[in-house]
Amino acid sequence: MTGQEATCSQCDAAVRRTDRFCESCGASLSEVRRITIPRPGQSAAGPCADCGNDADFDEYCTVCGHRRVEPDRDKADLGGIVLITDRGIEHARNEDAAAAGILVGSNSQRPDGIAVAVCDGVSSSDGAHMAAVAASTAGVDAMLAALVASRKAHAAVLAGLRAAANAAAAAATDPASAPSCTYTAAAVVPTPAGKTQITVGNVGDSRAYWLPEAPAAPQQLTVDDSLAQELITAGAAADSEAVQRGAHTLTRWLGADTETEPWSESSVQTITVVGLGSLVLCSDGLWNYLPDAADIARFCRGTDASAAARALTEYALDAGGQDNITVVVIPIGGTS
Amino acid sequence: MSSAEQGISVDIDHNPYLAEGSGTVDAIVSIAADVAAKTSAPERVEAIIIDCSTSMQAPIEKFDAAKRATAAAIMELVDGTHFTVVCGTEKAVSVYPVDDGLARASTETKAAAMRAVDGLRPHGGTAMGTWLAHVRGIVGHRKGALTHAILLTDGKDEHETPEELGEEIGLSEGEFTCDCRGVGTDWEVDELRAISTALLGTVDIVADPEELAEDFASMMRVSMSKSIPDLTLRLWTPVGAHVEFVKQVAPTVEDLTHRRLDAGNQCGEYPLGSWGAEDRDYHIQVDVEPAAVGREKLAARVSVVAGDQVLGEGLVKAVWTADTALSAQISRRVAHYTGQAELAQAVQEGLSARKAGDTTTATAKLQRAMELAVESGNDGTAKLLRGVVEVDERTGTVRLRRDVAAADEMALDARSTRTARVRKET
Numbered sequence: 001m002t003g004q005e006a007t008c009s010q011c012d013a014a015v016r017r018t019d020r021f022c023e024s025c026g027a028s029l030s031e032v033r034r035i036t037i038p039r040p041g042q043s044a045a046g047p048c049a050d051c052g053n054d055a056d057f058d059e060y061c062t063v064c065g066h067r068r069v070e071p072d073r074d075k076a077d078l079g080g081i082v083l084i085t086d087r088g089i090e091h092a093r094n095e096d097a098a099a100a101g102i103l104v105g106s107n108s109q110r111p112d113g114i115a116v117a118v119c120d121g122v123s124s125s126d127g128a129h130m131a132a133v134a135a136s137t138a139g140v141d142a143m144l145a146a147l148v149a150s151r152k153a154h155a156a157v158l159a160g161l162r163a164a165a166n167a168a169a170a171a172a173t174d175p176a177s178a179p180s181c182t183y184t185a186a187a188v189v190p191t192p193a194g195k196t197q198i199t200v201g202n203v204g205d206s207r208a209y210w211l212p213e214a215p216a217a218p219q220q221l222t223v224d225d226s227l228a229q230e231l232i233t234a235g236a237a238a239d240s241e242a243v244q245r246g247a248h249t250l251t252r253w254l255g256a257d258t259e260t261e262p263w264s265e266s267s268v269q270t271i272t273v274v275g276l277g278s279l280v281l282c283s284d285g286l287w288n289y290l291p292d293a294a295d296i297a298r299f300c301r302g303t304d305a306s307a308a309a310r311a312l313t314e315y316a317l318d319a320g321g322q323d324n325i326t327v328v329v330i331p332i333g334g335t336s
Numbered sequence: 337m338s339s340a341e342q343g344i345s346v347d348i349d350h351n352p353y354l355a356e357g358s359g360t361v362d363a364i365v366s367i368a369a370d371v372a373a374k375t376s377a378p379e380r381v382e383a384i385i386i387d388c389s390t391s392m393q394a395p396i397e398k399f400d401a402a403k404r405a406t407a408a409a410i411m412e413l414v415d416g417t418h419f420t421v422v423c424g425t426e427k428a429v430s431v432y433p434v435d436d437g438l439a440r441a442s443t444e445t446k447a448a449a450m451r452a453v454d455g456l457r458p459h460g461g462t463a464m465g466t467w468l469a470h471v472r473g474i475v476g477h478r479k480g481a482l483t484h485a486i487l488l489t490d491g492k493d494e495h496e497t498p499e500e501l502g503e504e505i506g507l508s509e510g511e512f513t514c515d516c517r518g519v520g521t522d523w524e525v526d527e528l529r530a531i532s533t534a535l536l537g538t539v540d541i542v543a544d545p546e547e548l549a550e551d552f553a554s555m556m557r558v559s560m561s562k563s564i565p566d567l568t569l570r571l572w573t574p575v576g577a578h579v580e581f582v583k584q585v586a587p588t589v590e591d592l593t594h595r596r597l598d599a600g601n602q603c604g605e606y607p608l609g610s611w612g613a614e615d616r617d618y619h620i621q622v623d624v625e626p627a628a629v630g631r632e633k634l635a636a637r638v639s640v641v642a643g644d645q646v647l648g649e650g651l652v653k654a655v656w657t658a659d660t661a662l663s664a665q666i667s668r669r670v671a672h673y674t675g676q677a678e679l680a681q682a683v684q685e686g687l688s689a690r691k692a693g694d695t696t697t698a699t700a701k702l703q704r705a706m707e708l709a710v711e712s713g714n715d716g717t718a719k720l721l722r723g724v725v726e727v728d729e730r731t732g733t734v735r736l737r738r739d740v741a742a743a744d745e746m747a748l749d750a751r752s753t754r755t756a757r758v759r760k761e762t
Contacts, residue, residue, distance in 0.1 A: 051575070058651070060634035063602070065574030065624065069630040092630050 008280050020105065020151075024266070026140030028148045030112050034101035036137045037085050038094055065151040070094065073313075078102060079111060083328045084313050086283055089321030095181075096326040097132035097281050099140040103147055113151060114188035115143030116161065116328050118206045119168075119181040120283040122253060125285040131171040131179035138167035143187050152189040153199035157268050160185050161201050165261065168254035180255025181207045182221055184281055188330065191272065196332050198279060201268040203252045205229075206326075211297040212277035218293035221269060223254035246266050248284065278308065279330040285323035286316045305329040343370035344567075344640050346648035349669045351441050352655045353662040359626040360633040362527065363583070364669040367608070368615035371563050377480040378565055380417040381438065383512070384409055385473045386431075387489040388423040391522065392458040398519060399458050401545030401704045402488060405552035407450045409486060412556035413441040421449055424487075425460025426495035428470030433622045434534045436474060452713045461495035464531065465504035469515075473503075476511040482610050483512040485535075486552065493527050501527070505534045513537045513609055515555050518750075519545055522741040525749040533590060536609030543743035543752050558612070564642060567608040570599060572637040576625040582606050585673040586617040588753040589680045593660070605641070617757070619673045669758050672712060676755040679708040679717060683752035687724070687745060695736060699725075703734035714756035718744070720748040 006029075008015050013024035018031055026306030028255050045055050055062040060067055072094060079102045087094040098118045105112035117139040121128025146156035164183045171179050182204025189197050198221070200208040205224040212218065223229060227249035227329045236243050269290040278300040290312070299315070302306040309329045315326045350363035356473050392399040406421060413419055418438040431434045432449040439445040469485065475483050495502055508514070514535035516528040519542050532539040538555075542548050554743040568594075573579060584590040596604040608616075624635045636652040657663055686701030702725050709718040723744035725734045 057637070060637075060651075061574075063575050065577070066627065066636040263620070 003289060006062060016284055022321055028331035030105045030148060030153055030209040032101060032103055032144055032148070033078060034099065034140055034144065035076050035078050035083065036081035036097060036099040036140070037076050037083050038070070038097065038133075039076075055132075072088060075309075076100075077306060079104065080305060081114065081328065081330045082118065082309040083326075084309045085326040086285075086313050086317065086321075086324065088324050091322075093122070093129065094324045095132055096285065096324040097121070097128040097129065097136045097181075098281070098326050098328050100328060100330075101140045101144040103144065104212035112189070113144070113147035113153075113156075114330060115147065115160065115185070116188075116279075116330060117143075117154065117164065117183060117185040118163075118281040118283055118328055119183050119254075120204065120324065120326070121205050122182070122250065122255070123181045125178040127171060128181060131168040131255055132181040134167040135164040135181055135183050136172045139164035139183060139185050143185065145282065147187065147189065151189045153189045153197050154205060154268060154270055156187040156237050157185055157199045157201040157236065161268075162186070162261070165203075165254050169256040169258075170254045176257045178257035180253045180257065182225075182283070183254050184208055186221075186279060186281060186330070188279065188332065195272050195274050197270060197272050198332070199268060201263065203254055203263045203267070204250050205248070206281065206283045208297050209280045209282075209293045210271060210273065210277060211272060211280060211293065212275060216275070216277070219295045220270065220274045223267065225267075226250055250274050264301070273332065274318055276331075276333045278305065279332055280312075281328040281330075282312070282327040283324060285321070286327055288323065289316050289319040290328035300329065305331050338753065344368070344647035345370070346638060346640055346650040348650040348652055349667055351663075351665045351667045352653045353657045353659070354626065354654050355660060355663040355666070356629050356658060357390070357626050358663070359624045359654075360580070361622050361624060361652060361654050362634070362667070362670045363620055363622060364667065364673060365569075365618040365638050365647065365650060365652075366615060366642055367569075369564060369567075369611045369613055370733075371611070371613050371660055372456055378563060380414065380473045380560070381481050381483040382413060382417055382419040382510070382559065383475055383485040384419070384552075384676065385422045385424050385428070385471060385485060385487045386453070386456070386468050387461045387462065387491070388425050388456055388458045389460055389489075389491060390458055391462075391491050393436065396421055397498075398490060398545045399456075401548045402519065403453050403456065403550035406453045408549040410441075410446050410449050410453075411550040412553050412560060413446060413720060414560050415441050415443075417441040418475075418481075419445075419449070419561075420471070421453060422467060422470055422474075423464070424464065424467040424489070426463045426466070427460075428467045430470075430474070431456065436470075442526060462489065462491050462493055462728040463495040463500075464489065464493045464527070465496050465501040467486070468504045469533070472508050472511050476508075480565055482559075482562050482565045484562075484610070485512050485532065486555055487514055487515040487516045487528075488519060488548075488552075489516075489523055489528070489558075492521050492524050502530070504621065505531055509534050511597040515539075516560075517542050517548070517555075518546060518550065518746070519543075521746055529750070536590075536607065538588075539750050541743060541746045543708075543747070545596055547743040548628060555762045559610040562610040563613075564611040566634050567611050567643065567647075568641045569606040569608050570603050570641050571606065571620065571647075572639070573599070573604045573622055574624055574634060575602065578623045580623055581603060581619070581621045582613075583673075583677060584608075584616055584758050585619045588754045589677050589755055592618075607622060609639075615672065617669075619670065619677070620652070624654060627656050631656055670689065672758040673755070675708050675712050676714065679705055679712070679714065680755075681718065681755045682708065683721070683748060687749050687752075690724075690736060699736055701736060702736070704736055707732075712756050712758075714754075716754055716756075717748075717752065720744070720751060723746055
């Protein structure tokens with residue numbers, strides 16, 4: 001096998017495997033794959049949970065009339081990236097969402113770029129789950145488009161933030177209610193030197209953690225936009241009563257009722273990492289029970305992404321599952 | 337089917353929230369047909385039944401007016417309409433065409449029909465069941481046609497038993513629609529209402545024979561504007577549910593509950609009759625098995641069907657909540673139409689008690705009716721009620737009038753089912 005030649009999927013012209021664009025027609029040579037969870041229509045599959053009947057119209061059982069129960073969990077694997085979103089125990093519905101996309105170029109084991117976003121719908125707003133799905137999907141799409149054009153993670157995350165903000169604002173169907181959500185995103189690109197560049201950006205309190213293999217120290221990459229974080233930044237103790245009370249009060253979010261660019265440029269941060277590790281994005285339904293990077297790292301070391309994501313979700317459920325739980329585990333630097 | 341059946345809209349207005357353990361769901365279903373009558377020309381069949389009993393000539397002006405009214409109705413026939421004119425006594429006889437068939441409306445046939453009507457002489461009794469049977473024999477079994485009759489009488493159904501009439505009404509259901517008119521004050525509102533209700537038509541009094549011609553012409557114009565022969569309301573309900581009632585509530589109150597035909601697959605069908613460009617409101621009440629708080633259930637799926645074709649659909653949802661502020665709300669339109677149905681019933685029960693000499697019941701019922709009519713803005717019924725009762729403007733109490741014109745009382749009775757509308761909630 002020479003391994004040097006390939007053809008453009010658009011025009012069949014011969015291209016080099018290292019090319020990002022076809023010299024002949026200009027088409028991108030990366031294959032784009034993407035996913036958003038929870039996926040709609042999952043509830044229609046299978047028999048009615050209430051009466052066992054198989055048929056339904058719209059979302060209602062044709063026999064007992066019950067609206068089909070949404071599944072508690074949706075899990076997806078996109079080229080080794082594992083996404084889980086779970087309703088939890090206390091909440092009636094899941095208002096979180098997660099999206100991921102990859103650009104597969106010449107080396108299918110090592111994508112040309114990765115874009116991931118986690119959104120947590122704010123329960124006090126109507127249609128929060130719609131905002132979460134719309135924002136995470138739009139954010140990942142915009143990041144992928146930016147990565148196709150140029151492999152610049154920082155620019156991609158900013159483009160994603162703008163697209164997600166517009167999508168969340170547009171998710172309002174009733175002018176009286178403004179659905180809103182958090183948004184935490186990461187763009188990952190390999191550098192020519194064999195390292196990996198990770199850029200994160202966030203609005204709200206969903207988090208991103210970098211969990212390298214030992215002995216390197218795990219770290220939280222994002223800073224929450226919450227009242228608690230503002231108090232800590234101002235000098236309050238993390239376990240003080242004021243901080244505990246303000247833990248979940250958001251100071252920034254996406255939605256129609258917020259400023260058009262509710263993020264600071266300083267929230268977009270880039271690190272360059274060497275070697276193996278896991279990048280984890282999650283909603284507060286997980287980190288409430290595992291706030292420290294070291295806690296989450298314990299679940300990710302020495303196991304694959306799928307087992308890690310499942311173990312983290314189960315831990316949050318066992319601990320009480322007071323909120324929707326969303327976890328995305330992205331293996332970095334390995335062959336997954 | 338034809339393009340006329342496009343443009344049916346179905347709107348559901350209700351409060352979907354139910355308290356824990358409660359299962360009664362009320363909804364107002366508004367059906368609107370936006371059809372151009374001229375664009376499609378279904379087969380039209382018309383029968384005009386004119387009472388030729390001896391009493392019609394007392395006074396003779398009454399019969400002359402009836403003949404003029406029949407002529408006026410014939411004039412309104414759209415060319416090509418199949419029609420017949422029937423003379424009714426203790427038996428029924430075809431006046432035009434005389435062969436017990438149908439003529440096709442044209443300038444010539446209309447003129448011939450009017451000449452035949454002009455030659456009629458009243459002589460005989462009254463047996464409306466035989467009239468219906470005769471018309472059914474001529475116009476029945478024409479699937480897909482708009483088949484309509486006008487029935488005029490001036491007296492009681494004397495020459496057959498109520499059972500015989502009831503049987504003929506039952507046999508005619510679904511074969512043709514029938515608008516009934518009583519001229520003068522010697523006929524029975526209940527008798528004609530039994531026919532018009534079963535045959536999905538209207539009933540009214542024409543106290544002054546001079547007004548008959550305009551009334552007949554207008555009835556025929558309305559009939560000619562219809563373009564959908566038969567609409568059906570199909571109601572799906574979940575297992576364990578019970579349909580308490582299905583009522584048309586606007587423009588008039590007509591209880592359709594007992595008209596249900598089981599259609600399988602948890603569906604029941606109710607006939608809605610023929611339609612032109614118009615809208616009607618229906619009140620449905622369904623009892624479903626309560627679900628847990630937080631759950632949502634489909635309490636009913638309402639489809640409007642012509643033949644096998646579903647033209648419009650609406651969903652009646654039920655959501656159980658612990659929030660009593662949500663579950664305690666009653667849809668404004670459900671409340672309004674509940675009042676309108678009670679109003680029609682109070683009028684009919686009040687008049688019936690008055691006839692029976694039960695002044696106490698009559699006063700109580702008609703006072704309640706007056707309150708409901710005024711509250712709901714049903715000015716038509718309120719005005720008719722004032723012909724039968726006096727209202728003390730200060731206290732609002734009601735007293736039966738000593739001298740009531742028979743025509744006023746019959747008009748109130750015949751028109752008691754007309755309802756006031758209320759705007760859709762936005």
